[in-house]
Amino acid sequence: MEVAIQWLKSILRKPFPFLHPSHSPPPPPPELAASEDGTPKPFPPQAQLLDLSIPLISFCLASATSIALLFPQIHGETPPSIHFFCLALVIAFSSVMVAKFISPKFPYAANMLELSAIFCVATGFYLGITLFLPLSLKIVSWFIYCLSLIVIIVCS
Template sequence: MAFCFTSVLEISLQYVQNQFHLPSSFHLLSLLIMLTFALLFVAKFISLKFPVASQVLEKLVVLMAVTTVFYTIAIPFPLSLKCATWAVYVASMLTVVILNSF
């Protein structure tokens, strides 16, 4: 949750300080952070009645948080480094999927 709160505050402060419209990449970043926080919120409060669904949502929260971090890191990069960043992301995800299938 600290990640979500910190990111949201920084984005909001950046918007207020600059007084201009942020690029669409920041809007998508805000959406990703909001979805991560919403999934975390729901997962925590349904855990007593729906423990399996809560565990699935918590795993989805981790996926959303990792995706958000990779997306955030890639925003200022030139296209070649963005592609490299997403290649690392895809390789990481494939590694997790393959190793968890055994």
């Protein structure tokens, strides 16, 4: 039994080096390091925006998914746009997953995949959120989507 436990530990240490007792945590990034007098440095503005954007995007996507799942329960049928919503989320998840695995060898391609995942998540959000809206509000929402996309393209 003890041999099996040692064998299992040796297997787990290879793919998960943080389980090894000699593994020390990485040092904090320079923007989080303490200043000379010992007080922590404030976050740079980009880091603060990033820290707020991830929970906001998660909340919005979860809300859009909940709204999209309510539609078939209320109306009893599945609209075609919910299929595009699911497809956008599948593409986004796949892009992120592939980007994480190829980033050591292909950093530029991984960055492009992550950006395409953000695009797919945004598209899925608009698809999910506009399911219940009347046609006039759908048009306004998709106009805002297209306008946002144009601004992103022009400013990039």
